Amino acid sequence: MKDFNYHSAKDSKEASKLASSSSAFLAGGMTTIPSMKLGLATYKDLIDIKNIKKLSGIKVSGKSVTIGAATKHVEVSNSKDVKKAIPSLSSLAEGIGDPQVRNRGTIGGSIANNDPSADYPSACIALNATIHTNERKIEAAKFFKGMFETALKKGELIEAIEFQIPEKSSYQKHPNPASRYAIVGVYVAKHKEDVNVAVTGAKSCVYNDKEMSKALSGNFSSSSIDGMDLDSSEMNSDMHASADFRASLVVTQAKKAVDAC
Amino acid sequence: MGKISLEVNGRKVEKEASDNTLLSTFLREHLQLTGTHIGCDTSQCGACVVHVDGNSLKSCTALAADVNGSKVTTIEGLETNGKMHPMQEAFKKLHGLQCGFCTPGMVMSAVDLLQKNKKPSDTEIRDWLEGNICRCTGYQNIVAAVKEAATKM
Numbered sequence: 001m002k003d004f005n006y007h008s009a010k011d012s013k014e015a016s017k018l019a020s021s022s023s024a025f026l027a028g029g030m031t032t033i034p035s036m037k038l039g040l041a042t043y044k045d046l047i048d049i050k051n052i053k054k055l056s057g058i059k060v061s062g063k064s065v066t067i068g069a070a071t072k073h074v075e076v077s078n079s080k081d082v083k084k085a086i087p088s089l090s091s092l093a094e095g096i097g098d099p100q101v102r103n104r105g106t107i108g109g110s111i112a113n114n115d116p117s118a119d120y121p122s123a124c125i126a127l128n129a130t131i132h133t134n135e136r137k138i139e140a141a142k143f144f145k146g147m148f149e150t151a152l153k154k155g156e157l158i159e160a161i162e163f164q165i166p167e168k169s170s171y172q173k174h175p176n177p178a179s180r181y182a183i184v185g186v187y188v189a190k191h192k193e194d195v196n197v198a199v200t201g202a203k204s205c206v207y208n209d210k211e212m213s214k215a216l217s218g219n220f221s222s223s224s225i226d227g228m229d230l231d232s233s234e235m236n237s238d239m240h241a242s243a244d245f246r247a248s249l250v251v252t253q254a255k256k257a258v259d260a261c
Numbered sequence: 262m263g264k265i266s267l268e269v270n271g272r273k274v275e276k277e278a279s280d281n282t283l284l285s286t287f288l289r290e291h292l293q294l295t296g297t298h299i300g301c302d303t304s305q306c307g308a309c310v311v312h313v314d315g316n317s318l319k320s321c322t323a324l325a326a327d328v329n330g331s332k333v334t335t336i337e338g339l340e341t342n343g344k345m346h347p348m349q350e351a352f353k354k355l356h357g358l359q360c361g362f363c364t365p366g367m368v369m370s371a372v373d374l375l376q377k378n379k380k381p382s383d384t385e386i387r388d389w390l391e392g393n394i395c396r397c398t399g400y401q402n403i404v405a406a407v408k409e410a411a412t413k414m
Contacts, residue, residue: 006263006280006326026327033283033322034304046280048327074316098392099370100307103316104323178305180391 001037008048012055012134012157018047019155025049027070027109030101055108055159060085063165066132069108069158074099076107086127088169088187092119095173097180108158111143114150114205116236117181121206122171125198126187127163134159147204166191168261172253173201176240183241184249188257190220197254202235202246212254222255265325269294270338278325285309287325288335296336296365300394307393310366310373311335317373319392336365339372347413348372348406357406359397367393371407375414381407 006026009015015025023045026032035041049055055070060081067076076082076093083090096102096110096119110120111131123129124140131138134157143151152158166189173185182201189196195216197209215224232247241249265282266275269292276291288294288311297320300308304322311320312334339346348368351357358364367390374381374389381389386407387400395403 001281001283003279003281006324008326026324029322029324029327030304033324037302046324050327098307099373099389100310100317100319100392101304103318 001033002039002042004036004043005045006048007045008051011052012049012159015047015049015052015157016134016155018045019157020045021154023047025112025157027112028072028101028105030097030105030109031113031115032109049157050106058082064162065089065165066160066162067107068160069111070106071108073097073102073105073107077102085165086163086169088171088189089123089127089163092123092171092187095119095171095175095180107161111161112150112152112158114144114148115181116147116204116206117176117183117185117201118206119171119173119182119185119200122182122185122187122198122200123163124161125206125208126169126171126189126196127166128189128191128196129164130162131158132160132162133157141208144206149205164191170257170260172256172260174249174253184246184253186250186253186257188216188254188261190216190261195220199250199254202250204234204236209250209254212251216258220258220261222258225251225254225258227251263326263329265291265329267325267328267330268332270334280324280326282325284311284313284320284323284325284328284333288320288333294335294337298362298365300362300366305392305394306363306366307370307390308363308366310369310393312369312373315376317370334369336369339368346372348375348410351406351410351413352403355402355406355409357398357403358395363393363395363397367395367403371403371410374407375411379414380411383408 026046026048056068059066073093129140169189171187173182185200187198197212230247232243235243235246237243298308300306309321
């Protein structure tokens with residue numbers, strides 16, 4: 001791994017002041033460090049944000065669950081408050097990677113990286129999340145721009161993610177047996193007004209499946225999406241699953257999620 | 262370059278290391294603690310698992326700088342007065358290893374599991390060892406060893 005300068009920031013202000021066009025924020029490092037080791041990314045400066053106290057912790061209000069960006073997956077999966085308010089979010093965290101990854105990886109890191117197969121982006125879309133940064137608030141629907149691409153500007157730091165508590169929800173994934181990344185993951189959330197069906201792993205970026213959302217908003221039963229023939233033309237196709245198989249998996253996992261709600 | 266201060270296996274250490282030094286490199290090359298193995302070096306195999314402040318992590322995917330000031334336990338830190346840790350005893354007794362390459366990481370992960378879950382089921386053991394890969398044993402005897410250790414710890 002090429003050398004760089006390591007900085008540990010005390011607060012968000014210091015972190016964004018240190019940021020430049022050749023820097024990266026370091027949270028759990030579960031993607032950043034392997035990418036740097038493989039030579040896929042090089043930075044002059046790594047700005048560690050784990051020691052910024054304000055960025056860790058979980059707050060639950062009547063309508064929402066707010067999770068600090070540097071909160072680890074293990075903290076979300078173990079949180080009694082999250083389990084009570086949005087049980088599907090806690091079980092999603094419990095299914096990420098392996099225990100060592102969950103001991104280090106953070107929610108903010110996962111979202112900022114926006115891996116097409118990551119779990120958390122689907123939670124953000126399904127639970128109408130608001131991403132709080134040191135500069136502004138961004139709706140999840142406008143945050144995830146494309147493969148590994150987000151609305152974040154250089155030096156902009158995620159501080160917290162605010163999830164809307166749904167009436168019912170469930171996240172179901174067909175994991176890659178080695179990495180536990182989602183080959184396809186579907187997060188179904190029934191809110192008062194409508195239903196979101198957020199899909200990860202199937203395309204280059206997480207998305208809300210409008211067709212299934214519409215069907216489930218009319219009748220919240222797995223029978224209303226049974227046998228739905230989704231367009232697979234934009235779906236990923238690789239050694240693990242063809243586009244057509246992914247399209248079929250999306251429906252299967254969505255049905256499982258609705259039944260588990 | 263920066264100063265890395267850690268407490269490793271109960272001993273305070275302080276060494277200069279470049280900022281890109283991984284914890285696994287720091288342990289093996291700066292402290293000569295070669296019990297921590299580097300297998301895949303891409304955070305999948307788990308041969309490099311150590312404990313940092315009581316929790317297991319993959320030391321090939323953590324910077325030494327990033328755990329500065331922490332308490333680290335490696336496989337070398339498990340024995341007491343030359344006596345093996347119950348988990349090591351159980352792995353030996355039940356043939357939880359063959360070539361032994363994955364064993365340090367496997368043992369460190371398993372010890373962390375029993376710290377958090379005193380009586381894990383077979384499924385819980387297998388789930389917990391998700392991030393530790395063994396190419397020899399077929400895992401049966403590893404699971405049996407962890408169960409045995411649970412009765413002794």
